[in-house]
Amino acid sequence: FILISFAMQSLALRSNLLGRRLGIRLKSSVAVGSKKEDVILPTKEQLRVLAYRAAIPMVGFGFMDNLVMITAGEAIDSTLGVALGISTMTAAGFGQCCSDVAGNLSGGTVDAAITRMKLQHHGLTEDQLDLKVSRMYKLLGACVGVVAGCLLGMSCLLFIDTDKADRARKAKELQSIFQHIMTEGKSLFNADRATLFMLDEDKHELWSQIATGAKGIIKVREDEGIAGACLQSGEIINIENASDDERFNQEVDRKTGFTTKSVLAIPLKNETGKCIGVIQMLNKKNEDDKVTSFGHEDERLITMMANHVISFTKIVEG
Numbered sequence: 001f002i003l004i005s006f007a008m009q010s011l012a013l014r015s016n017l018l019g020r021r022l023g024i025r026l027k028s029s030v031a032v033g034s035k036k037e038d039v040i041l042p043t044k045e046q047l048r049v050l051a052y053r054a055a056i057p058m059v060g061f062g063f064m065d066n067l068v069m070i071t072a073g074e075a076i077d078s079t080l081g082v083a084l085g086i087s088t089m090t091a092a093g094f095g096q097c098c099s100d101v102a103g104n105l106s107g108g109t110v111d112a113a114i115t116r117m118k119l120q121h122h123g124l125t126e127d128q129l130d131l132k133v134s135r136m137y138k139l140l141g142a143c144v145g146v147v148a149g150c151l152l153g154m155s156c157l158l159f160i161d162t163d164k165a166d167r168a169r170k171a172k173e174l175q176s177i178f179q180h181i182m183t184e185g186k187s188l189f190n191a192d193r194a195t196l197f198m199l200d201e202d203k204h205e206l207w208s209q210i211a212t213g214a215k216g217i218i219k220v221r222e223d224e225g226i227a228g229a230c231l232q233s234g235e236i237i238n239i240e241n242a243s244d245d246e247r248f249n250q251e252v253d254r255k256t257g258f259t260t261k262s263v264l265a266i267p268l269k270n271e272t273g274k275c276i277g278v279i280q281m282l283n284k285k286n287e288d289d290k291v292t293s294f295g296h297e298d299e300r301l302i303t304m305m306a307n308h309v310i311s312f313t314k315i316v317e318g
Contacts, residue, residue, distance in 0.1 A: 039125075039127045039128060039131065040128065041128075041131070041133070042122070042124055042128050042131070042133065042134055046122045046123060046124055046128075047122075047133065047134065047137040048137075049119075049120050049121070049122040050122045050124065050129075050134060050137050050138055050141065051137045051138065051140055051141030051144075052119070052120075052141060053119050053120075053121075053122065053141070054137075054138045054139075054141035054142045054145065055141040055142060055144050055145030055148070056114055056117070056119060056145060057110060057111070057114050057145065058141075058142045058143075058145030058146040058149060059145045059146070059148050059149040059152070060110040060113065060114070060149060061103060061107075061110060061146065061149060062145065062146040062147065062148065062149020062150040062151075062152070062153060063149040063150070063152045063153045064099075064102060064103060064106055064110070064149075064153070065099050065102075065103055065149070065150065065153065066099075066149070066150045066151075066152075066153025066154055067153040067156055068095070068098055068099040068102040068103075069092070069095045069096050069098070069099035069153075070095065070153065070154065070156055070157065070160070071095075071156055071160070072094070072095040072098035072099065073091050073092045073094065073095025073096070073098075074091075074095070074160055074162070074164075074165070076091040076094050076095060077091035077092075077165040078164050078165040078168060081165055081169070082165060082168040082169050082172060088165065091165075174312070174313065177312045178196050178309065178312075181196075181305065181308060181309060181312075182194045182195075182196055182279075185279075185281070185302075185305050186281075188301060189264075189281050189284060189294070189298055189301065189302070190284060190285045190286075191264075191281045191282060191283055191284050191285070192258075192282055192283035192285070192291075193258065193281070193282040193283065194279070194280070194281055194282075195208050195218070195227075195279070195280045195281075195282070196208065196277065196278075196279055196280075196309070197218075197220075197227050197231075197277050197278040197279075197280065198276065198277040199222060199231065199275065199276050199277055204221065204222050205219050205220060205221055205222055206219070206220050206221070206222055206224075206227055206228060206231065206277070206278060207219045207220075218252060218255075218256070220249060220252065224249055225247065225248065225249030225252065226239065226242065226245065226247050226248055226249070226263050226265055226280070227265055227278045227280050228247075228249075229247045230265040230266065230267050230278050230280075231267055231275050231277075231278050233267075234267050234269065234275055235267070236264070236265065236266045236267075236299055236302070236303070237263065237264070237265045237266075238263070238264050238293070238294050238298075238299060239262065239263040239264075240262055240293040241261060241262070242260045242261060242262070242263050243260075243261075245263075248260070248263075258282075259283075260282050260283065261282075261283050261291045262282070262283055262284050262291055262292065262293045262294055263280065263281070263282055263294075264280070264281040264284070264294035264298055264299065264302055265278055265279065265280040265281075266278065266279050266299075266302045266303060266305075266306045267306075268306055268309055268310055269306075269310070270310065270313075271314070277309075279302060279305060279306055279309065281294065281298070281302065284298065
């Protein structure tokens with residue numbers, strides 16, 4: 001009975017203490033609520049200034065972020081991306097890393113610049129800034145500012161060749177494919193040299209994409225030499241002795257130190273039938289390792305090779 005009585009008294013005491021605490025909390029919450037109700041709502045002009053002050057710094061940060069990301073990403077894509085086979089999205093990720101680092105380094109500069117601008121002050125108190133309408137205007141201003149800054153940062157795209165990396169990547173793929181084809185083709189025909197000429201329509205010249213056994217790039221006018229004649233006619237040319245043919249250009253032999261005798265050339269035609277290049281085989285060797293002429297079987301084989309080159313070009317270029 002004594003223990004029960006003591007427990008009842010202890011319970012009553014705790015109830016009184018809990019009631020007092022709840023009373024204090026209730027009073028404090030009512031006071032806070034009444035305090036917020038007493039806060040004067042900001043004017044439209046004050047809210048406008050608040051949004052404006054929130055937008056200006058974000059313009060600088062957005063501009064810096066996009067400018068660095070695009071320029072760094074493009075530089076990485078056109079160099080390391082092509083050399084190491086890095087995808088465009090990976091290069092963009094590295095560009096974003098550079099942008100984040102630049103943002104951290106330039107944050108103080110942007111803040112100092114904003115401070116020197118001496119923007120109009122909104123004159124709001126801490127309680128007014130804590131109001132929902134104030135927070136909404138501040139957030140809206142920041143969003144508008146960062147979007148405007150990002151759009152300004154994208155202006156660098158007007159001065160960047162955005163297709164440069166894609167062209168370089170495709171050229172590298174074609175280089176590898178054509179190198180393999182021409183090397184194997186040289187062995188298949190048992191020829192001294194195999195050359196792949198591509199047409200540069202702007203300069204009106206043929207230039208050697210791949211030339212086995214030769215160093216540097218060979219360039220000829222689009223209507224010059226046997227390769228030019230093949231391009232212009234759109235037909236296979238098979239010559240037993242090049243020196244007896246008036247279309248033969250001896251200048252190339254003088255520059256390269258090579259002596260051309262037998263020649264087999266075929267034009268490369270795209271799906272519209274337009275000639276875009278020429279494959280040329282020089283100096284076929286017989287079993288005695290002597291130069292001989294190309295036969296009908298060689299013409300059939302070089303036709304198949306030309307079709308393979310065109311097919312690979314279509315695949316790489318999408």
